[in-house]
Amino acid sequence: MTGTRAKPAPTAPSANAPKTADAPRAPEAAGPAVEAPAPAGAPAAVERGAGGRRRPGTLRAGLIGLGAMGRNHARILSSLEGVEFVGAVDPAGDPHGSLRGLLGAHGVPVLPEVADLLALGVDYAVVACPTGLHEEVGLQLAAHGVCALLEKPLAHTAQAAHRLVRAFEERGLVAGVGHVERFNPALQQLRSRLEAGELGEVFQVVTRRQGPFPHRIADVGVVKDLATHDIDLTSWITGAAYASLSARTVSKSGREHEDMVAVVGSLVDGTMVSHLVNWLSPLKERFTAVTGERGCFVADTLTADLTFHANGAVATEWEALRAFRGVAEGDTVRFAFPKREPLAVEHERFRDAVRAGQAAEGCGIVTIREGLRTVEVSAAVLESARGMSGLAVPHDAADLSGAGGANTGTGMGGTRGPHAGAVLDGGRAGAGGTGGAGREAAATAGTAPALLGPEAGPAPGERGASVRRTAYVAERTA
């Protein structure tokens, strides 16, 4: 996307006059009206609304949604250089009661509807309402010629994301997506080092994003809410799109959507990827490891640390080790670099893109098209998990070893063998797993196969087939 009208040069940060909190602000009467930086195709006089007077060189910005994430956006917007924070929208007011002081000090009214914000006249808005509302709110902004930084994920479905892309692109508006991990200093460092070839060929990207359930609206599951961070960052650091994937999800917390996912896939350049993401762990981690020819980078985006574990280069005289022809442990380096708050950097980049009227890839923001691709990959993750596609693996040690009759319980519900002693041993069969004791009991009685998943695996009497499939898996993975 290119070609919005050239903007006046930025000036010092606007010193907002005190305004009344929680009430719509009257249009500013004083000061010369500066022509708004109307995006191509957007008639500025109409789009900016009645109150669209702008201080010279500043952009007028609004915020939609004052929840857990919106509060952080409010903090950044209220001190962002070259930006006048003119209003916030939340039908619940200030739901956490924590913004009254901040918004009051900056004279930012809290408005009940997006239309009220549009009436104040804004150049851009940050959209931090629940994901299921991104489409409706985004389309409203686009229709009024307002640029938007939409929180991730761009939308709750790929179709909705497509509609948003069309709406903003048709009007030549700058639109970005809040995949804030891209602005984490650890990942920025990692990406630069990969680009510089420090790792050589990249073999694999592994991410883990685990933690407890967030206290907020859960209108989408963990795949769209959290795994979209991993999908976006993986493509971004490697510069390669996803080519294929396979996934499993579970829903353990009684909510409508999945709360745990495991994804295995590959990128178009052959890099192998895996993501473990959930809302079910008391352990909070944000882990990215990239393994390649020369070693392994590990980024921790909670602490913004980046560590490099180099392959060993020291020759050994130890005969037993010399016979080993794999990778050896070398030096470990933890890098020192400046650490700025990722959200502040995200806002600065978006402000600059709106000023420049540029939202092409490489302009420093996560473009709306990149946001769309991520939603599409997340939809593929859910589709794969629904289909439970994959190869069944025999779970009976008799099948694998030919010994027959062994107690082969694996400890994972639904994956034990068909022998009564194995399945019912200690009454623990199925606990905590995906299969459950019922199916295992049926398998024991020979009435149903004990499978990895409800649809997978051979029917009774098909043991030979399952062994053949195992051989196939072994060949493919050798």
Ligand SMILES: NC(=O)c1ccc[n+]([C@@H]2O[C@H](COP(=O)([O-])OP(=O)(O)OC[C@H]3O[C@@H](n4cnc5c(N)ncnc54)[C@H](O)[C@@H]3O)[C@@H](O)[C@H]2O)c1
């Ligand atoms: N980038 C990140 O790291 C990150 C982190 C958390 C959340 N998010 C995203 O931010 C968005 C909001 O998440 P959250 O955690 O703040 O949720 P939240 O439930 O805490 O807050 C949502 C807020 O939106 C308000 N709201 C509801 N309908 C609205 C409407 N029509 N107009 C304006 N406001 C409305 C609610 O009253 C609530 O205050 C989601 O899309 C989420 O995925 C991103």
